[in-house]
Structures are given as structure tokens and as C-alpha cells.
Amino acid sequence: MTMRYLNDKFTILIVDDLPDNIKILGGMLKNDYSVIAATSGAEALERVSSMTVDLILLDVMMPEMDGYEVYQKLKANPATSDIAVIFVTTKNEVDDEAKGLALGAVDYITKPVNQHLVRLRVHNHLKIIQATQMAQHLLNENQAILQGANEGIASLNIHGNIQSLNPVGARLLFHGEERWPDVLFQERVVFCSALENGKTSSDLWNAVLREGKSLMGQEGNIKRLDGSLLPIELSISPIGTGSEITGLVCIFRDITNRKKQQQLEMNCQISSIAISALMETTVEALPLQRQLEVALDIIMTVSWLSLLEKGAVFLIDEATGELVLAAQKNFPPLQQQQCARIQPGECLCGQVAQSQKTLFKSCVDHQHTIQFPGMEDHGHWIQPIFNAKKELLGIVALYFPAHSYPSQEEDSFISTFISYFSTLINHRRMEQKMGVLQQQMYHLAHHDKLTGLPNRRMLEEFSKKIFATATRNNTQCAILYFDLDRFKPINDTFGHEYGDRLLQQVANRVQESLRKSDLLARIGGDEFIIIMAGIQSVHNAVQLSEKMIALLNQPFNLKGQDCHIGCSIGISLFPDHGQEIEILMKQADQALYKVKEHGRNHFSIFSPTAT
Structure with missing residues (x-):
């Protein structure tokens, strides 16, 4: 097994009989890894026999020799049996996935592939391979210690x-x-x-x-x-x-050497478990701060390390370049306050952020400029965190007992463990950006761009929930369908800019008059809908209608000019007049039409006998 170091580039073999599929997967991975390809099982077997391959993305459905047969041949050859394999296929049946995993594949990806999912799974499996190789390397180095017992x-x-x-x-x-x-x-x-x-x-x-x-x-x-x-x-x-x-x-x-070897093997197992646990947390739905706290907890539970149960993670504020305390363990309140933001070059953490090199200090000295009453002497391990572009993301500060020094094994493990923090940070930040984007997209899809009010789509979603609640509580809901009287002349006379401002002022004025449980939506032009939730009788809707008419009869100021409008309102009731919002809106619109016929600036309640 070839030992992989942090800066080595892994080699990934993509096996697929369709060149387009190879091109898609290769495009996702080529910037981070050395990617080679094979268009058949036979070519894949020839490739791995002549060069070192770390991971294989293996298509299942191929002519002549399918992915399962290729995998079995790989496992039958001692020279290739340790190569990790991820099956890639359009098949998504549970039995198919179980078959691949039962053979010993490390994972299973279905087509069409998701770029983020592919990159994350490949990254995680290669990190586990690297951790396993590191543990085996340490084991092999110390194997020579065992000699024939005297x-x-x-x-x-x-x-x-x-x-x-x-x-x-x-x-x-x-x-x-x-x-x-x-x-x-x-x-x-x-x-x-x-x-x-x-x-x-x-x-x-x-x-x-x-x-x-x-x-x-x-x-x-x-x-x-x-x-x-x-x-x-x-x-x-x-x-x-x-x-x-x-x-x-x-x-x-x-049996001193045997005990040392047993302890070493135990340490390797504990180390592998710790790194695997760290990688598994990347798929958990945790905020970044909690994610980093868990990472600190994991490294401090590695029993063979001589760490104190104290440490912190600082992230770079991209706007100011300062270190911001993102997560900590066992920092007293005063230290949390003093270390909340650290300037580049300030104290040991700021020096590491500035030099971007790992620093170890065995005790508190003159360079440790941030101190507080009651602070005990201690050693410091401070290591920068980089992303794939070698850009500084932050630093990790771990505490050692004063005047002690980490062993070579501790040095190697801690450096490797902290290098995985960038995966945590990048993954969680990507999720945060995706979450914000999804919220923005949801808001745009469910709100009117001009007024910021809910639109017809959100109105329909809200009505289902509020009608279900009213049914459970044996209450009613009212639908108030209204439009603005004399709006068109103002829009035509003064222009659309004035009309848009008037609509915005109407939306604000009406919204302020409603209960928190009510919903105001704009469905187009100068037409609006109000859903009154949980009313006891139609009298509640009548009261609101009278209040709105009086409210909208008051003048609106548009660029220094008073404009006078009014509103006409049609009312329908749930469940008396219908069970679905589309039907209730239609009935309220019919009631609104009656108001228009009789002079406007009033309200009308839908009556089935009047249609």
C-alpha cells in the first residue's frame, strides 16, 4: 500500500462504455484529482495492472463485461483487491444497490449524477483511504520494534x-x-x-x-x-x-515492545474512528458553530493524545481579515470576550493567521499577549486551515500541558485531523449559501414583486392550512375580494410610476389594519384578497370591510399631491359557500361585481340565490 501525503493528488479511474458519461464525471473531478478513463471492463483491468489507482467509479451496465464482473476480477487479484470502488448506474432498485454493496463496494451512485453529491462522496472516501493508509504506515514503521522475545x-x-x-x-x-x-x-x-x-x-x-x-x-x-x-x-x-x-x-x-505495539494498534484504531466520525458529521444537519464544536469534542476524546480539554476554532472575517471566535471548548467568559475578535499578528493565533504556518509553544511567554487573571500556564498548538485553493479559512488552537511536547505520532495525527476542517467549513458554508438562495427563490415564487405581498400561489398554500385549522376548531373563514375604485384614471393620468406607488401605499395601509392571523395577497393589477382566519360569524368580515372602506377613502399623498380612491369588496365564507379557495374567490368576485353595479365603495356578501 502506497502512503499518501496531504499534498499528493489521488488518481481516479472512471469506467463507462459511454464517452459522454466519462466526460461528465471527469469534468466534475479533474480539477482536484488525476482522472483517467476506460470504456470497457477489459480496458479497466489493463489500466489498474499498469498504474496506481486510488478509487474507481465503475458503471454497472456495460456490454461484454458488466461492472459486477469487473469488480469480482479486481477483488480476485491481490494486486488490485484493495482498490476502493463506487458503483455508478441508472438502476436504483434496492436489490441492485444491495448486490453492489454486498460484493464490497464502498458506495453506490445513481444516474443522472448530482455534481455536489459525487464530489462530496469521492472526497470523503478518499479521505478515509488516506486515514487508513496513514494508520497502516504508522503500524508498519513500528513493526520492526517487535523482536524475538528474550x-x-x-x-x-x-x-x-x-x-x-x-x-x-x-x-x-x-x-x-x-x-x-x-x-x-x-x-x-x-x-x-x-x-x-x-x-x-x-x-x-x-x-x-x-x-x-x-x-x-x-x-x-x-x-x-x-x-x-x-x-x-x-x-x-x-x-x-x-x-x-x-x-x-x-x-x-x-513484553514491553508488545505492549507498545498493542497500544500503537489501539491508537491507530482510535485515530481512524475519530477521522471517520469527523467526516460523517459533514452530512449531519448542524449549524457551522455546532459542527466545529463537535469536531473539537472528537479530537479531545482521542485518549492517546496528551491534549488538555480546551481549544478553539477561529474563522477569518473576509471583510476585515480578523479572526472571529467560531467555536470553543472550556473558555472562561473573560477569555471568550477577549478572544472574540483577534487582529492579524495579535497574540499567537493572530501570528499564525499572518504567517500561515503551524506554531507550537510549550508555555506562555511574551508572545502570548492576550492574558487574563487566573490563566494557568499551558502549551499551544495552533494550525491554519486552508481551502483547496490554499486560501486561509481560519485557525485551530489546541492546548497542551505546560512544558510538554507532542510526540511524532501526535504531530502527524493532529496535523492530518485539522486538515479535514476545511471540508467541514466549505460543506457547511455551501449549504448555508444554498439555503439562502432557496429562501430567496421561494420568496420570489410566492410574493408579489411590487408590493412584497403574498401572491396567488402562496394564497392557495395558506388557504389549505387555514381551512384545515378552521375545520378542526369548528370556526369560519372569510374571503374578502376587493379592488380599488378610481385607480385606472390615476394610473392613466399620472403614469405607472404613480400607480405603482399607490398600490404600495394601499398594501401597507391595509396590512397594518389586519390581525397577524389574517393574510393579505395581491393577485394582479389593483385586485387584492384577504383571508380572515378563525372568525365566529360573518359579522367579523363586515366589520373589517367597513374599516377598510373608511381607511381607503382617506387621501393618499403621491409626490406632494393628494389622491382619492376607494374600494369595493366582495365577501364569501368558508365553509358555508365552499371548501376550496378557487370557488370561494369566484363567489367573492361575484359579490364584488354586485357592488360595482350599485355604485362602488361598498361591500356585498355572496348569496347563492343571487347568482
């Missing part, structure tokens, strides 16, 4: 006194001294299994003497003469049988 051999009398000891045993116990003090061997050994079972080491020694059975492969620690503890694996066998046991033979080996 065994110590001691013979003891039945009381536990050492009778003889080979040179290896003397080295392990007494640092190579040829003469050793008269010590009881069993009193210096603590068995892990004894502690786990609530027993003492003496219990195990006595069991060997009493039962005459050997005790094999027990792990524990032995206390050396200088007081240090040496991890050992120990086997004890009796000399003689039954009542004739005359002593014990102990064979023990130093």
Missing part, C-alpha cells in the same frame, strides 16, 4: 526464593548483576488476570503449588530493584508432583 528463566524453592537465574533473567530483574539479593519472586509480580478476577498474585502461586498445575502465558508486571515496573509474560511450572513438589520454574519474557 526469555528469563528462574528456579525457585517452594517459598519463592530465587535459587538460580539465567543471564537474561538477571538483566531483566537486576540490570545484569551476577549476584542478586534474597528476594521473594512472587512478591514482586502482579498478574493482570489476578487483578481482573479480584484475587492476589499469591493466590495464583499457591494454586500452582497446591494443585501441581502449570500456569501458562500470564501477563503482568514485575517490580524491579529500582522500583520500575516491567511488563512481562510469565509461565510457572511445578518441579515434582503432588506432595513431592520441591520448587517452581518460572519462564518470563519482556
